[in-house]
Amino acid sequence: MKFGTKVIHAGIEPDPSTGAIMTPIFQTSTYVQDAPGKHKGYEYARTKNPTRSALEKNMTALENGRDAICFGSGLAAMDAILKLLKPGDEIVSNNDIYGGSYRLMTNIYGKFGIKSHFVGMNSTKDLEDSINENTRLIWIETPTNPMLNIVDIRKICKIARKKGVLSCVDNTFASPYLQNPLDMGADIVTHSATKYLGGHSDVVHGVVIVKSPELAEQLRFIQNAVGGVPGPQDCFLILRGIKTLHLRVQRSCDNAKKIAKFLQSHPKVDKVYYPGLRSHPNHKIAKRQMKDFGGMVSFDIVGGSLRDAHKVLKGTHLFALAESLGGVESLIGHPASMTHASIPKKDRLRVGLTDSLIRLSIGVEDVDDLIEDLEKALSNI
Ligand SMILES: *Cc1c(COP(=O)(O)O)cnc(C)c1O
Numbered sequence: 001m002k003f004g005t006k007v008i009h010a011g012i013e014p015d016p017s018t019g020a021i022m023t024p025i026f027q028t029s030t031y032v033q034d035a036p037g038k039h040k041g042y043e044y045a046r047t048k049n050p051t052r053s054a055l056e057k058n059m060t061a062l063e064n065g066r067d068a069i070c071f072g073s074g075l076a077a078m079d080a081i082l083k084l085l086k087p088g089d090e091i092v093s094n095n096d097i098y099g100g101s102y103r104l105m106t107n108i109y110g111k112f113g114i115k116s117h118f119v120g121m122n123s124t125k126d127l128e129d130s131i132n133e134n135t136r137l138i139w140i141e142t143p144t145n146p147m148l149n150i151v152d153i154r155k156i157c158k159i160a161r162k163k164g165v166l167s168c169v170d171n172t173f174a175s176p177y178l179q180n181p182l183d184m185g186a187d188i189v190t191h192s193a194t195k196y197l198g199g200h201s202d203v204v205h206g207v208v209i210v211k212s213p214e215l216a217e218q219l220r221f222i223q224n225a226v227g228g229v230p231g232p233q234d235c236f237l238i239l240r241g242i243k244t245l246h247l248r249v250q251r252s253c254d255n256a257k258k259i260a261k262f263l264q265s266h267p268k269v270d271k272v273y274y275p276g277l278r279s280h281p282n283h284k285i286a287k288r289q290m291k292d293f294g295g296m297v298s299f300d301i302v303g304g305s306l307r308d309a310h311k312v313l314k315g316t317h318l319f320a321l322a323e324s325l326g327g328v329e330s331l332i333g334h335p336a337s338m339t340h341a342s343i344p345k346k347d348r349l350r351v352g353l354t355d356s357l358i359r360l361s362i363g364v365e366d367v368d369d370l371i372e373d374l375e376k377a378l379s380n381i
Contacts, residue, residue, distance in 0.1 A: 001061070003177060004246045011057025012239070023054040025236045047224050051232035055239050056207075059197075062176040062242070063189050065209040067216035069223050070235060074172065074192025075100050076228035077206030079108075081168055081188060083222045084215075085136050087113030092130045092165075093139035094121040094151055096351050098192075099340055101141065101170065121151045122282070124159065131163050140186070141170040143286070146298045146335040146359040147352055148273045150282035153289055157185035172196070175326070177249045178290045182211050195326030196295075199241040199248050203234045248328060251364040252295025258367050259360065259374070263299050268378050271352075273298040295362040296325060298335075300354055301381065308381040309334060309356040315377030318369060325361035330370055333359045 001010065015024050026049055031042040042048050052070050059068035071077040078101055085091070091105055095118035105116040117130040121140065131138075138160045142151040153169060160167035168188035169181035175196035181189045191197055193205035210216050223229065230238075253276075260274035272279075275286035276293030286293055301308050312332075313321055319332035323339055333339060336355045340348060348354075362370070 003062070006058075006061045007242050007245050010061030011054055013054075023051055023236065023239055025232045026050045027232055045232075046227050046229055049229075049232050049235070051235045051239075052230065055235045055242075058239060058242060059176075059207050059209055062245075063171075063182055063209040064180050065182050065189070066211050066213060067220070068207055068209040069216070069219045070193075070230050070238075071206040071208070071223070072228045072230045072234075073204045074190070074194055074206035075104060077190050077192075077208045078104060078170070079228065080219055080222045080226065081137075081190060081208060082109050082114070083226065084166070084218060085109070085114050088134055089114055089136035090132065090134045091116040091137045091139055092127065092135055093118050094141060094144065094149075095119055096144040096147055096149060097139070097141040098145055098170065098172075099342055101139070103342065105139075121156055122149075124155070127156065127159060131159075131165065135163065135165050138165055138167045139170070140167065140181075141173070143173045143275055143294055143296065145173060145296070146273075146333075146339070146357065148275055148280075148294075148296055148298055150275050150280075150286045150289075152285045153179070153181050153184040153186060157181075157187075160187075161185065172326075173296060174290060174294060175245060175249050177246050178253075178292055178294060182209065184289060187212065187215065193238050194324065196249055197242055197245065197326075198238050199245065199327060200237070201324060201327035201329065203237040203241075205230050205234050205238050248364050249295065250292065252362050253292040255364070255367040255370060256295045256297050256360075256362040257293065259362055259370060260297050262371050262374070263297065266375075266378060268302050268381055270300045270302045270304070273352075296360065297362060298357055298359045300352075301356050301358070301378075304354055304356040306336075306355040309358060311380040312358060312377045315380040316373050317376075318365065318373040319360065319377075327361070328364050330363035330365060331361040333361070335359050 029045045033039040056068040119126045157167045169186045172192045263269045263272045274297045319330045
């Protein structure tokens with residue numbers, strides 16, 4: 001089945017009791033048994049819920065996995081993955097991951113004796129140097145936020161395999177429409193479904209997809225034992241969002257390409273970060289491993305002043321000033337004071353995250369209106 005068919009049909013059956021074409025929201029905590037231990041596969045809703053099961057089957061198909069396990073948020077999904085580790089184990093991650101992922105690894109798991117190392121993954125040597133006999137997990141996020149660096153998934157997962165270390169890819173920024181890490185050798189793929197999968201900025205949700213039955217079993221055990229499960233209404237909303245994933249993400253990519261070109265030629269714009277531009281340092285890797293280049297664009301303004309950045313951030317009307325990404329509506333954000341405020345300034349500057357860097361999540365609106373909105377905002381400086 002091709003991707004555009006899978007989003008609508010994979011794992012989705014009409015409801016057997018009524019024929020309802022849409023998966024019902026099974027708003028129930030328990031299920032009546034015919035006799036003790038004799039039930040229809042559902043006993044208690046932390047363990048299993050039919051709305052969630054439909055979404056898990058659908059996500060399994062979208063990422064070409066064996067099983068998918070859903071959680072109440074992207075970070076709850078990541079937390080379950082980290083619970084595969086034990087004290088003394090170590091993690092190696094790329095050094096420009098999502099701030100919340102960094103916080104979970106360092107502030108929470110650090111306390112339990114799990115150490116994380118953060119390295120630039122474009123250098124194989126830096127990566128290999130940071131792997132030791134305690135390394136249990138290599139964490140990859142690509143494209144990264146907000147610099148939109150690209151990590152070579154095949155190359156890093158091959159190193160992980162050779163060293164006997166698990167590999168996990170946070171695929172939130174690409175979505176399964178643009179890249180499928182399990183096909184490139186990753187053991188685990190995870191999403192904040194809050195972003196592109198949901199796509200309508202109305203739900204917080206996370207999912208983990210794996211290929212190996214052993215990992216699936218361990219993660220299911222963790223899901224049930226820890227209990228960070230999503231409600232059925234949230235699963236329904238993600239299922240509904242996914243039905244148009246391919247259309248939305250393609251439109252965002254098409255819009256982003258045009259906006260990146262517009263910004264590149266604008267006299268008040270300094271650097272533009274978009275993997276689809278030939279000038280992007282990882283353009284070739286992006287072209288090889290992604291179907292298209294995504295809907296996120298970051299840029300810096302000439303002069304680099306915070307005051308000018310604020311003028312642009314306050315000057316748009318269609319682009320709403322907000323955190324998050326991946327919804328149908330375009331957003332504008334200021335990483336230094338919003339998403340990445342918890343990262344020390346000198347660490348931010350080292351990766352190019354200046355005070356005047358602006359991040360755009362490009363939605364599916366008419367691109368002419370989006371460009372006009374940016375043009376007006378840039379004329380304020
Ligand atoms: C948002 C995000 C997360 C966290 O997901 P939540 O659903 O907000 O918990 C993790 N990774 C990336 C790349 C994200 O953008």
